[in-house]
Structure formats: structure tokens, C-alpha cells
Amino acid sequence: MQLVDAELQxxxxxxxxxxxxxxxxxxxxxxxxxxxxxxVRTGDWSGLVLRRPFTINTxxxxxxxxxxxxxxVGRGTAWLTHLRPGDQIDMLGPLGQGFAVDPRNxxxxxxxxxxxxxxxxxxxxxxxxxxxQVVLLYGCRDASEVYPSxxxxxxxxxxxxxxxxxxxxxxxxxxxxLDYEAWADQAFACGPLPMLRTLAGLVxxxxxxxxxxxxxxxxxxxxxxxxxxxxxxxKAFLQVAMEQNMxxxxxxxxxxxxxxxxxxQRVCREGPVFAFDEIDWEATAGxxxxxx
Amino acid sequence: xxxxxRVVTYGKAAPPSRGAAGGPVPNTRRTPTVRTIRxxxxxxxxxxxxxxxxxxxxxxxxxxxxxxxxxxxxxxxGLVLRNPVLVASGTFGYGVExxxxxxxxxxxxxxxxxxxxxxxxxxRPPRVTETPAGMLNSIGLxxxxxxxxxxxxxxxxxGWQVPVIVNVAGESIEDxxxxxxxxxxxxxxxxxxxxISCPNVGKGGLQFAIDQEAAAAVTRAVxxxxxxxxxxxxxxxxxxxxxxxxxxxxxxxxxxxxINTLSGMALRADRTGPFLGNTYxxxxxxxxxxxxxxxxxxxxxxxxxxxxxxxxxxxLDDVLDYLAAGAVAVQVGTAIFADPTLPVRLxxxxxxxxxxxxxxxxxxxxxxxxxxxxxxxxxxGVEYRP
Numbered sequence: 001m002q003l004v005d006a007e008l009q010x011x012x013x014x015x016x017x018x019x020x021x022x023x024x025x026x027x028x029x030x031x032x033x034x035x036x037x038x039x040v041r042t043g044d045w046s047g048l049v050l051r052r053p054f055t056i057n058t059x060x061x062x063x064x065x066x067x068x069x070x071x072x073v074g075r076g077t078a079w080l081t082h083l084r085p086g087d088q089i090d091m092l093g094p095l096g097q098g099f100a101v102d103p104r105n106x107x108x109x110x111x112x113x114x115x116x117x118x119x120x121x122x123x124x125x126x127x128x129x130x131x132x133q134v135v136l137l138y139g140c141r142d143a144s145e146v147y148p149s150x151x152x153x154x155x156x157x158x159x160x161x162x163x164x165x166x167x168x169x170x171x172x173x174x175x176x177x178l179d180y181e182a183w184a185d186q187a188f189a190c191g192p193l194p195m196l197r198t199l200a201g202l203v204x205x206x207x208x209x210x211x212x213x214x215x216x217x218x219x220x221x222x223x224x225x226x227x228x229x230x231x232x233x234x235k236a237f238l239q240v241a242m243e244q245n246m247x248x249x250x251x252x253x254x255x256x257x258x259x260x261x262x263x264x265q266r267v268c269r270e271g272p273v274f275a276f277d278e279i280d281w282e283a284t285a286g287x288x289x290x291x292x
Numbered sequence: 293x294x295x296x297x298r299v300v301t302y303g304k305a306a307p308p309s310r311g312a313a314g315g316p317v318p319n320t321r322r323t324p325t326v327r328t329i330r331x332x333x334x335x336x337x338x339x340x341x342x343x344x345x346x347x348x349x350x351x352x353x354x355x356x357x358x359x360x361x362x363x364x365x366x367x368x369x370g371l372v373l374r375n376p377v378l379v380a381s382g383t384f385g386y387g388v389e390x391x392x393x394x395x396x397x398x399x400x401x402x403x404x405x406x407x408x409x410x411x412x413x414x415x416r417p418p419r420v421t422e423t424p425a426g427m428l429n430s431i432g433l434x435x436x437x438x439x440x441x442x443x444x445x446x447x448x449x450x451g452w453q454v455p456v457i458v459n460v461a462g463e464s465i466e467d468x469x470x471x472x473x474x475x476x477x478x479x480x481x482x483x484x485x486x487x488i489s490c491p492n493v494g495k496g497g498l499q500f501a502i503d504q505e506a507a508a509a510v511t512r513a514v515x516x517x518x519x520x521x522x523x524x525x526x527x528x529x530x531x532x533x534x535x536x537x538x539x540x541x542x543x544x545x546x547x548x549x550x551i552n553t554l555s556g557m558a559l560r561a562d563r564t565g566p567f568l569g570n571t572y573x574x575x576x577x578x579x580x581x582x583x584x585x586x587x588x589x590x591x592x593x594x595x596x597x598x599x600x601x602x603x604x605x606x607x608l609d610d611v612l613d614y615l616a617a618g619a620v621a622v623q624v625g626t627a628i629f630a631d632p633t634l635p636v637r638l639x640x641x642x643x644x645x646x647x648x649x650x651x652x653x654x655x656x657x658x659x660x661x662x663x664x665x666x667x668x669x670x671x672x673g674v675e676y677r678p
Contacts, residue, residue: 047424264414
């Protein structure tokens, strides 16, 4: 974790209301892992007192640049869209625990709902770099919001679902998961809370439904690992990236908790990536909502 | 006045622990020792005599001679801070969270997260949201309990030069007393800040802050339980703060800190209900600075003990305002979230400001805005109250 001055290199609107900005921040680019985030300070003139957390969308250690993908939802993000190339902003990062891919796994299933793609985009790069196969399932409201495939590497199998059926599958992205879950070794998801809750429900019954999950394993599945430990995370079939309103983003203020099975979990410190069985899905109502 | 006072020593080699004969000696750098007090008034000294000469215990930053101005402040009962910029409870965790980006040793003191007798899970999320020039929080005193806090952090704190003041919260007087008893005589604990004013817990806490009898009772009970320097944090959610502040001062508090958050709320974006999981939250940030300034101004005129100002400090101007209104020190809170290095910068800026005005100490800045009266606000320890 460090405080850096990042220089805006490029800013463009990739989708209606959604921006992709590239910053020069070599310290972050070399140390960031997929799923981690930066805490960005907005301008003082606006009377905003909190930083804004953004997942690192991509990081390129070679050029020392990182990119952020965000939606303009309030005054803080509006301020960011008005920046010009060359402007410096203050970032704290990289923060949080990223995605933990089990090194033995070859087939990764990524499920993104809307802006959730911002959390998973860097995992695509990391997985392809490590020689894994990636299927990306993407769900959104209609054709106008579909994430451009030009922003994705060619090696990804990219499947789209829209709520109104204007492109791809007509329905929720979670409907597509059943086609791929037998193929997948591990799954990663980010998106609206109902989507994540549905996925967690699907995954909870997976072992029984597929009936092959324990083949080749010792009886009992080996040594038990405590819930929430790095080992348990890595073994979990589904990892989800959560979001919550945040204060300090370093674990001091306890403002960004979500309700886990073992009590409150800080999204900024224990998360933002959790194994699906760490979250108390019934109690996690209200996550990802904003006052404005 | 008692013949002997306990003095917490900072930056000086502590004498060998006399009580623990033969036993393993813990980290004794800041073990409270008993000795006759000479004078708790920190006299402005020439710059050459600013720090104790022992090179082994002199903090590494001293060599750079950051400022020749005397910024030290005595909060009473031997709690002498090297500078008057503290970090407010709840915004700095236990001092270790920001260690990567902040030189915590340069702070005046750290007020740690509110600590209760038993572990608390806190309120339902969401717990924070931004408001115009401020933020609402309803953490609900989530903490692992005093035993776990001491076990995890006390040893680390004992190794720091910066004093750590433990913020204590509870639901009953017995809770407060028991927590404070556990803190007493623990190396690494420099003082206690009583949180009698948390607006975010259903029962307990707040009721002590809004009633002068109850406030005095809890202060008196804690005072009897410990010799640690005792700071009591006032709530702004009252009609008139002055009788409460006076009662707390009369009950034996060494210092007051003002203010805690103001009770407030926010609605969901679709206006179907309250946004925060706890419905109500505490408002902090620049938005509450005028309220805090008023309360500091009022309190400083009715008590003779030091007042620590809290509320929307985001720059040197805010520090100077609070000093002028009668505070002897300030706590930085919400601003840390946006700018973690702000408290350390404020220390430097305050020193520079004093240097620019040709002051050897920042003390002449205190209370300049108060109406003239014989019994001026004190920057000294409680035992030197006239």
C-alpha cells in the first residue's frame, strides 16, 4: 500500500455513462493483482470528504499504467470525468485481497454483471498470461450496454446475455452458468447482489448435481481449512468481488463491512474478493447501494 | 493534592521495574513509574534543551530538527504530548492500519478505536455514506473487546514513542470501570478517553453524555478505578453543554475532548427508507466544524482543564481556529480518510506558523478569541488548576 500521484494519460467514454481512464502509476502497475483496488482522492473544491474506491481494471507493468473503469454516478465520479490528460490525482493502493486462482486449474469461468466487468477484466489478462482458458459470461440490460469485445483479448470466449434479448441470450447471465459449470474448474463473479446471490445458490448445490466433484480425492477431501483463510479461498469454486460504501479503505474505520458467516467482514481488508461460502447472503441486503 | 503522582515517561529510559522483582521484565520503555512530580508545566526551553540528551531513546526524527518551536502539551496527570495534533478515535484504527503511509511516531497521540468490555459486532451495513462536506457513520462500536485489543496491540504500542490513548465505551458504569481496570498499568497505554457519547449504539453510551449527573457519576467511578490520564469525550447532541462539561471536570477528568459526531440520517436513493443499516448515523467532517467550534468555545470558558477540539479539522486554519477558541490540542478525524498524511503535515505547519510569528511556543495562540476573564482556559495539567 502506498500513496502515489497518478497522471491521467487517456480518458474516454466506452459505454453510455461509463468511462475508461488510463493513468501512469508505475508503483501501482507493478504491484497490483487482479481484484485489488485503489482509493482515489477527488478534488477538494467539490466539498467531498471521502475517497472513491475503484477496482484496478487493467495494469501494465511494462508501461507503468493502470486503468480504471467506472460509471458516472455522483459528484466524485463526475469530477473524474472532467480531468484532462496530464492531470495528477492522488491514489492509495493497491488495496484489498485479490482473486486467488488455484494454480492447478485450467478452465476459468468469469461471470460479470454490468460494471462488474471492471473487477474481472484484469483477471482475464492474468489467466491468459498463465495459459488458462477463460470463458467470460456478461450480462446487462440491453444492447447499448454490452461491453465492447474490442476491449477484450481474442483468446477469451465471450458470451453475452441481455435482459431484453436485444443481443445474445434473452434473460439473466446466471442462466448461462449451467452450460459451463461442468467445464469450469473455478468461477469468479462480480455484479449486482441478486446475481451473486443466485450464483452462490447454484454453486452450493454443484457437487451433488454434477456428482463428480470428489472423484480422485481421498475420502473426506483432505485436511479441513478454516473458512476465510487464503487456502480456503483458493480452493473455493466460486469467488465473488463485493462492494460497499467505504471510508478509510485500510481497515481502520470498519465502515465497509458486509455480513459474513463468521460475523462482519471488512470489504477493504478481508475482501473485496470473498469465497462464496464466507458471505451470509440473507443478511447482506443493501450492499452496493448508494445514496445518490 | 497527593504527595506522589504517577508520571508516564516518554522518550526517556524508564528505570528498572521495581515491582516485578525477579520476574521477566516486559518492555519497559513506557512502563508507568511512580515518582515525585517536580513540575508538570512544560516550560518553554531553549531549542538546545528541547529533547532529552540520551541518544539511545531520542526518536530518529529529532536529528532533522523539524522545528525549534515548543509544541508540547500537557493534558494532565503526566500525559505530555510532543505536539497538539492527535488522531481521533475510530478514524485511525489501532494505529497499525495506516503505518505503511503515515509516520505514526510523529503524531501527538493516537486515540484508538472505541473499545468495550466484550467483543461487539457492530451495526448492520451499510455503515457509512458521504454527505455534503461530511460523512455519516454508524459503525456501532465494532471491536474485539478489551482483552483482545490488549493482546494484539499493547506490546506494539509500548514500543512506540507516540502515546496511545484508548477510547473506552460501555453500556453501564460497571462496564467502563472494568475496562479501565484492565487498561491500568498496562505498558503502552498512555491514557483513557471515555466515549460517553457514541450516538450509534441502541442503549448505553449516549445516556451518560446527555445527563450531567450520569456523566459525573461515570467519570467519578472511572477516576477512582485508575490513575491513568482521563479524557472525557463530549457529545454535541445536548441542549446546553456547559453544565455537563463542568460536572465532568468536577468529577475528576483530566481533560475534555469535544465533540463526538452529531446524530443524523440519510435516505436510500429511491427514498424507500433509511440508507444506513442502523437508520441513524453520526455526522462528522467539515460540516460540523461550526458546531464543534461553538462547543469548544463554550466549554473552554466553564472548565479549567484542557480541552481537545474535534470536528472537521482539514487544515492549519482549523487548528488555529480551535486553539483561538480555547482548545489546547486538536484531533483530526474524517479528513484522514481523504488525506492520511494530514495530521503529520499539520504538526509541521503549526511549527512553521509559530516560527513565522516569532513564537517560541504555540501556547500564545490558545484562547485568543475567548472573552477576557480572570480564569483563562488552561493549557496545563489538571493539578495546576488555580
